[in-house]
Amino acid sequence: MTQQAVTPERHAVVRLDGVSVLRGGLRILDGLSWQVREGEQWIILGQNGAGKTTLLEVLSTGIYPTTGTVEILGARRGHSDVFDIRPRIGLTSAALADRLPHPERVIDVVVTAAYGIVGRWRETYDPDDLARAHALLAQLGVAHLAARLFGTLSEGERKRVQIARALMPDPELLLLDEPAAGVDLGGREDLVGRLGRMVTGDWAPTSVMVTHHLEEIPAGYTHVLLLRAGRAFAAGPLADVLTPANLSQTFGVPLGVYRYGDRWGARLLS
Numbered sequence: 001m002t003q004q005a006v007t008p009e010r011h012a013v014v015r016l017d018g019v020s021v022l023r024g025g026l027r028i029l030d031g032l033s034w035q036v037r038e039g040e041q042w043i044i045l046g047q048n049g050a051g052k053t054t055l056l057e058v059l060s061t062g063i064y065p066t067t068g069t070v071e072i073l074g075a076r077r078g079h080s081d082v083f084d085i086r087p088r089i090g091l092t093s094a095a096l097a098d099r100l101p102h103p104e105r106v107i108d109v110v111v112t113a114a115y116g117i118v119g120r121w122r123e124t125y126d127p128d129d130l131a132r133a134h135a136l137l138a139q140l141g142v143a144h145l146a147a148r149l150f151g152t153l154s155e156g157e158r159k160r161v162q163i164a165r166a167l168m169p170d171p172e173l174l175l176l177d178e179p180a181a182g183v184d185l186g187g188r189e190d191l192v193g194r195l196g197r198m199v200t201g202d203w204a205p206t207s208v209m210v211t212h213h214l215e216e217i218p219a220g221y222t223h224v225l226l227l228r229a230g231r232a233f234a235a236g237p238l239a240d241v242l243t244p245a246n247l248s249q250t251f252g253v254p255l256g257v258y259r260y261g262d263r264w265g266a267r268l269l270s
Ligand SMILES: Nc1ncnc2c1ncn2[C@@H]1O[C@H](COP(=O)(O)OP(=O)(O)O)[C@@H](O)[C@H]1O
Pocket: 023, 024, 026, 028, 046, 047, 048, 049, 050, 051, 052, 053, 054, 055
């Protein structure tokens, strides 16, 4: 019998080394080297077009980099079957939301993720799966919408249902692309609180969340990557990296950074 390799206590969930992505002649990611360790919760900040969504596509195994090496959940891209690791990754993004069927009931949109499919498949589902889907909708504050048709929901409600769907297969890596975009102020505060609780606790997934606003960084997130023109401008613990100088250079305008307890904010310095 072969002995199983001992897993280091905090192994890398994501390991990128010199990753570049070229699209339409543009270098969208440019020699990016970055690591996410188990239990870390990362925020990605950067201007429009900096490559944030492209980076999440690489992490979700949706695209393959032009150069460099990508290791996700211990599997090296190009050496392992991506279908083995995809079910262990939860993703929400605008592109994925567009693929969700509007005439489908909300509960079906969530429960089908247990089977890795989009669109209703079975007449009946495993009662445990259905119970989990209902519990996740409750965790996101939208239990009352279970029987509604997905297409009839507001933007903010759809975002919550998408996150419940991403959590359905109990992913080890959760990727959120602007989860609070288009959500009203009260809704954002509620959602940010829920996102924070989702990533704390022993069984929480490791998460990478793209946002445009420091106000949307939930308590419980620990690290930040500042992306500028496809490069890592700075990366590390929030308190070390979210400095006025770093943010000003990342966004190209003079910015002040404010901390309110375990939440953050930024504004233009005049
Ligand atoms: N398929 C593509 N072909 C050409 N350019 C693309 C493609 N996808 C994205 N881009 C360009 O790559 C850059 C980065 O895009 P994206 O990763 O979506 O940025 P972000 O999410 O940070 O706003 C943008 O300039 C965008 O127009």
